[in-house]
Amino acid sequence: MKLLRIRMEASKNNGMALGFLTVRKHPVHGYFGGLLVLNHLARPLEFHCTLPVLTTRAQQILYGATLDEFVCGEQIGRALVLKAKSAPSVVFTDTPASLSLRHIHPIPIAAIDGSWHRGSSTFSQPHLDRSDLQVSEVGAHKLMVLPEYRKDLNVFEDLFQSNPPNIDLIEPFGRIEDALKEAHPATKAA
Amino acid sequence: MNVSSLSIGSLTDRPGQNEVPTNSVPAFHSVDLNAAWSFYGELPTLSVESFDFPSEVDVSFSCEFEDLHQWKPIQALPIQISQSLPKTIGFAFPEMPNWNKPDPKVESAQEKTNAVATKPKDGESHESASPPRITRMRPPGDLVRLEDRLYYVLQPPLETIVQSAKLTFPFQPFPYQMEGIAFLFPRAAAILADEMGLGKTMQAITTIRMLLLSNELSNVLLICPKPLVTNWVREFRQWAPEIPVAVIEGDSHKRHWIWNNPQAPVKIANYELMMRDRELIDDGSLQFDLVVLDEAQRIKNRNSTTSEIVRSIPRSRSWALTGTPIENSVEDLVSIFEFLSPGYLNDDMHLKSMGKATRDYVLRRTKDKVLTDMPPKLFRAADLDLTAEQRASYKSAEEEGIIQLNEMGDSLTIQHVFELVLRLKQICNFDPATGASAKLERLEADLEEVAASGQKAIIFSQWVETLDVLTEKLAKYNPLQYHGRIASHKRDGVIDQFKNDPSCKVILMSYGAGAVGLNLQFCHYVFLFDRWWNPAVEDQAINRAHRLGVKQPVTVTRMMSVDTIEQRIHDVLEEKRQLFQSLFAETGTPGNLGLSQKEIFGLFGLTLPKLQTKAA
Structure with missing residues (x-):
């Protein structure tokens, strides 16, 4: 696992809030989304998750191959970000399909390359049918954004240059997935 | 259309x-x-x-x-x-744990120590080239509210907490030890039942340290056997140097002051002390966030005064540390649970139900499972024929003894049988008339080899008198004694001398004093001159040497006189050992693991008199 471990003075980062967004699909119960907001020491500030989201037949027909983008970004991502009171400055995601959140919310969001290769017997990864994501190496990670918002990469680069968080950027997604299973015990049994 | x-x-x-x-x-x-x-x-x-x-x-x-x-x-x-x-659904975390930073001076000193010590002390360190591990806390099963459960699920991995809080360790904990810390951290009731030598002390101290630094605890009481108090103090100094520790000792005025001293978040008391300070405990003025019982099998008799007092201490969390949660029967476990969660278990529960009920509360690991690269224990059976003098004395004593027991009829008690057993076992060690000893002959031969190779040996016996004789017979190895008759304040000095004095090749220990809490992993030879009644106690004794940091295989020589009471006891002990192992594997039906009165009477082919049915 790649780690981003850049030492920093704790006082400099007081007040920093980083969002970590995960959306997962369950074969029976539909989509589950979780947003974990951490401080610069990886300590949790707040957590929100959705109730299971089932798409309608109409949505499936209308959105077709872009259904996951719609549900992950515009529905689940938006609902969760709007709930966050600690106002994360950026959002990292392990679900590229949720990058579409950026279409309807100004918060910079980037997918971390490789973060979705954790493997899970419970959930599957929503689908993103795009090959034009913009990639930039920030710290030890490759961050990906939608091409329309490539300028957001500057925000991430500035963040890591000025106030580099001393945390593993991939690890929190495991916490979110565990929390989703904890919050929705039915997913364990199915 | x-x-x-x-x-x-x-x-x-x-x-x-x-x-x-x-x-x-x-x-x-x-x-x-x-x-x-x-x-x-x-x-x-x-x-x-x-x-x-x-x-x-x-x-x-x-x-x-x-x-x-x-x-x-x-x-x-x-x-x-x-x-x-x-x-x-969601929630904001009530407040971020306000981690108190360790004392910078202590931290700095320790960092220097760590920088100098490129190799772990006593080989205890665990260097790993593998990628960083992630150890997560899991919410205990008895936490019901989703928010409470998510609080633990969403905490960062222990490794991240350690790093961000700038906690330093004398050496890198093993992954299973981090799992143990993650197990203890969220639990209000827990038994850490790792096999001896896996570092229960370190796991408990580090968890206490993390809970104190995160302000989740402020007042901890640790109770251990008296001989282990100094060991705990030493371990706290090593693993949590910034945590003030107070030992409850001295006259009643001093103890009263220490009990109520708010400056020391960790207080260490011994079981023996509980009785003397019962009044203070009973008056309800003391309140602890956490009470930890080391060697918790000490409260296996739930009707004992010590057990009653310990259970009465007001507290929020209760942990028990023991390598032998079940020494004789499952009632031992029920007694420990009376401390953790009164009424949660009862003696009448079916074993499977009990196993299921305790699963979330008990963490037990064995060396063969978690330390696959640890040098093995090599058992040697020294099955010896008695010398002619011993055989004659033995035969005479046994025959006379059995005749006497038979003549006692219904007045025969278990004590009478025990007396005969002990008398015969002593003859197996030394002939009372001539001092002849087949075991001593074998021991001397083995020690020649041990000393010649520059190694040291631990010799266990259940009798101080035997240890005294051995001290005299093994004088050329400059033996040291460590048993109940050695004043507790001198015991650390004995261990230090044994460790550091190259002329001291042998330490003679009693099972009672030397079986628990000592770290003698520099010693690779253990001799059991005679056998204890319980295999768990023997295992504890052996594990003084076979524990974390041991670099070489530990050779354990079990001395036994064939065709004697020792062999008969050995057969029963082997059966007990297998039963103990089967209980935690949740297979089979162990039943009562202790020697029943029937078994003890059976050693001499006697039948159990009427009205004597209680287990020994």
Whole structure:
């Protein structure tokens, strides 16, 4: 696992809030989304998750191959970000399909390359049918954004240059997935 | 009606594909899709209520029909998709744990020590080239509220907490030790039942340290056997140097002051002390966030005064540390649970139910499971024939003894049988008339080899008198003694001398004093000159040497006189050992693991007198 471990003075980062967004699909119960907001020491500030989201037949027909983008970004991502009171400055995601959140919310969001290769017997990864994501190496990670918002990469680069968080950027997604299973015990049994 | 063609245009032209994000939801058109789909005779009828399209979306139908005049008007049904967002649940963390930083001076000193010590002390360190591990806390099963459970699920891995809090360790803990810390951290009631030598002390201290630094605890009481108090103090100094520790000792005034001293968040008391300070405990003025019992098997008799006092201490959390949660029977475990969670278990529970009920509370690991690269224990059975003098004395004593026991009839008690057993066992060690000893002959031969190779040995016996004789006979190895008759304040000095004085090749220990809590992993030879009644106690004794940091295999020589009471006891002990192992594997039905009175009487072919049915 790649780690981003850049030492920093704790006082400099007081007040920093980083969002970590995960959306997962369950074969029976539909989509589950979780947003974990951490401080610069990886300590949790707040957590929100959705109730299971089932798409309608109409949505499936209308959105077709872009259904996951719609549900992950515009529905689940938006609902969760709007709930966050600690106002994360950026959002990292392990679900590229949720990058579409950026279409309807100004918060910079980037997918971390490789973060979705954790493997899970419970959930599957929503689908993103795009090959034009913009990639930039920030710290030890490759961050990906939608091409329309490539300028957001500057925000991430500035963040890591000025106030580099001393945390593993991939690890929190495991916490979110565990929390989703904890919050929705039915997913364990199915 | 024949459909030549039908197309729905611009459906993918959705909002938000532009550079400017759209925060407001655009106006929607309603389109009757039921009507449109009705052209497809072979497609299922759409059952949804409606579709809404943003105003930018250009929805057009291009149709070419044959016999257009036959087309019937389509009825439009305006239906809409809900615009509401998914429902969410969530919470803000009540407050971020306010980690008290370790004393910078202590930390700095320790960092220097760590920098100098490139190799772990006593080989205890665990260097790993593997990628960083992640050890997560799991919520205990008895936490019900989702918020409480998520509080632990969402905490960072222990490794991250350690790093961000700048906690330093004398050496890198093993992964299983981190798992043990993650197990203890969230639990209000827990038994850490790792096999001896796996570092229960370190795991408990580190968890206490982390809980204190995160302000989740402020007042901890640790109770251990008296001989281990100094060991705990030393371990705290090593693993949590910034945590002030107070040992409860001295006269009653001093103890009273220490009990109530708020400056020391960790207080260490011994079991023996509980009785003397009962009044203070009973008056209800003391309250602890956590009470930890080391060697918790000490309260296995739940009716003992010590057990009653310990259970009465007001506290929020209760942990028990023991390598032998079940020494003799499952009642031992029930007694420990009376401290952890009174009434949770009872003696009448079926074993499977008990195993299921305790699963979330007990963490037990064995060396063979977690330390696969640890040097093995090599057991040597020294099955010896008695010398001619010993055999004669033994035969005479046994025959006379059995005759006497038989003559006692119904007045025969277990104590009478025990007396005979002990007398015979002593003869197996030394002939009372001549001092002849087959074991000593073998021991001297083995020690020659041990000393010649520059090694040291531990010799265990259940009798101090035997240790005294051995001290005299093994004088050339400069033996040291460590047993109940050695004053407790001198015991650390004995261990230090044994460790550091190259002329001291042998330490003679009693099972009672030397079986628990000592770290003698520099010693690779253990001799059991005679055998204890309980295999768990023997294992503890052996594990003084075979524990974390041991670099070489530990050779354990079990001395036994064949065709004697020792062999008969050995057979029973072996059976008990297998039963103990089977209990934690949750297989089989162990039943009572202790020597029953029937078994003890059976050693001499005697039958159990009436009205004596209680287990020994």
